Amino acid sequence: MIGRKLFALCCVIACVLSPVASFGSTVEAQGEAAILDGNRAAARESAKRQLYRNALEKAIGARVEGITEMKDFQVVRDRVFSSSQGLVKDLTITREWVEGDILYLLGRCVVEEKALDGVLGPAVIDALGNPRVVVLVDEVIGGNRPFLVASEGQVESAFQKAGYLMLDKGQLDAIAAKKAEAARISGDDTALAELARDFDADVILYGKGQSSSFTRQKISGQTIHGVRTLFKLKAVIAQTGQSLGVEVPDVRTKGMSEEDGAIKGLKEAADRASLSLVNEVAYALTGGSSGVPGRNVRVTVEGLDFGALRDLEATLRDSPGIVGVYRRSFRSGRLELDVSVDGTAEDVAVILDKAGLEVLDLTAATVGARRVR
Template identity: 30%
Template sequence: MTASRIVPGTTRWLSAVAALLLFCLSTMTAALAADLPSAQVEAEGYALIPNGRKDLGREAALQNAFRRAVEQVVGVAVESRTVVKDSELLNDKIFSKSRGFIKTYRITGERTENDAYRVAITASVSRHRLEQELDNVGLLVRKLGKPRVAVVVMEQNGDAPAAAGGIVETGLTGAFGKKGYALVDRQAMLAVEREVVRGHGDQTDAVVRAAAAGGAEVVIVGQAAARHGAAVGGTSLRPVQASTTCRAVDVNTGEVLATASSTQQALNVNPAAAGTEALQKATLELTEQLNRQLIAAWHKQLTGVRTLHLTVTDLPAVEAPRLREALKEQMGQVEEVRERGYRNHQLRLELEVCGTTRSVIDELASLNLGGSRLKISGYSSGTVQAHWTGPAKKGGKKP
């Protein structure tokens, strides 16, 4: 029997292949872990039986049931008036391919009614696929009023010094722009980025202040580093691991809306190119994590009760009780009114509200105040500034 002989260079080649397989496996694992829980719903479909063909009627009724199941989950994700307003868009982009969002289903009942067929099902609808598609057509972001977002990520690739405006920051900015978010002008963030580079430690507060000055409602701040390793198995291939972390912070309240992290690897003879590839892969995962959590956080705010800070200037003290009563009695979206102080004709209130800030603003501006009115002078997602305007005097002039 002839002894096996190891061909020179085989060990190094096998080591490189093994490393590549490890990178592929880690990427697949991350993708599989990203899926969200499904929504379990019950639905019934109905369709006419064409030319006595019950098989065709049954299939059409089943497809109708799939659509109704998806409609239920869409109704949770976007408010009813948005669904009505964009019904044609939803039909083209979502409902016409409802079957693609059904993970599993079970027929719980079926019957014929003269020339029609009915099918009842219990279905598992993929929230992940559905929310991705809704996000792709921009419905969720439009519902939120296209919040203004600023992105600042300090990035280091190899031995290069940490700097803002790198691969991750650029990638996140581009991805959120495509998803319909309104982005703060890049030039507005340059000053704070210079401050962050000169500073030490966590610079979140400085970034948030600068983002607020630039008109942002949310700032995504983070760090990214690509570390280069030694050549694999004596080859010229250099492995790189990119570690990234980001937080999305509400500029007005300081609340952390989302946190995300990603660790990705790449292999290349050029370590800088491997670092770029790993950082780009990390950016894709960060985008999905941050966007999913932001949508969930905002949806929770819109469907639940939250605090809105209202400041009214030029308000006579005698008018404060009338304003408080009007807020409680006339505003359907106000659950509770709490007074936080009155000084120099300025009243500070906390309103427990449900619904979007924009809809609350509309109700405030239309309050019946007996000839007086509130003039909205500014607002953000968590604060509203208003000016009290008294009734007009004789001759048409206001005081």
């Protein structure tokens, strides 16, 4: 009996330690290289490096459908290639042959998906131009909706750290605020997509969290609440209406009250759900073509009154190549905008110059200007 248990334990350990048991996908690829000065060994090493690159490119294509049609695919690919160490492993050469002066290798290898996501996700997010995101979370604790939503900030923080641009719901007018509250409660995909477009957002993230006590225990006169939390998070792409989501079931926490335990559980569940979705959202935004239209350019303009502000925003929206204009703030005559342009920051600077503004500074992602009186 002991022998059987020991054998079973060894099998489990072998599975855990096996490279194939890790989160990897097996890819077949080919590489080739010229044989220079009869040095077949050097050609073989060069062919192996190309095989690795081809395997990575296949894995990227399998992970993100249509990414090869993305506008900045070459930039994304080069970033992945430059950080390829540890992404490809367990190469098995299945065939080697020579035609003329070219050595060919055919082989199978394992591409580590988690490691690939760690490189590919940030590269895609950056190439998309920091997609604009708005977050809505509906929480219910013990049958009641709390005044403050604990998990919303967790989701915003995770996506902001990943490179997304978080939009401020505080700038909504009364009508839009009512629509946002209705969408928060209903969770309807169509309403969420429409709200995202109202925000001029690329994605709306909608969370639904429910927490309730399942046990109580007195310890040294203090009641400790055991709380069970269920959290769902989905992303709705504004342009396509595509929805993708993740569920974090049965997070169990303890607290001095039901609300205390619930807040802990909701934050933990929101963190886990966000990490599961943060790269998947970027991959979905590639849309199989050029992805999110435009690249975000931060624009600041000094010396404006409100009338001039509205005129400038209208000018930008009506200009060729401008996909969207989002007002971040307007204080003491200083306007700050995020402008999505199907071009470069210099294209935005040209528009501002033609509108009679003096352009003071220009970088790849920012334009600074002031009104000339």
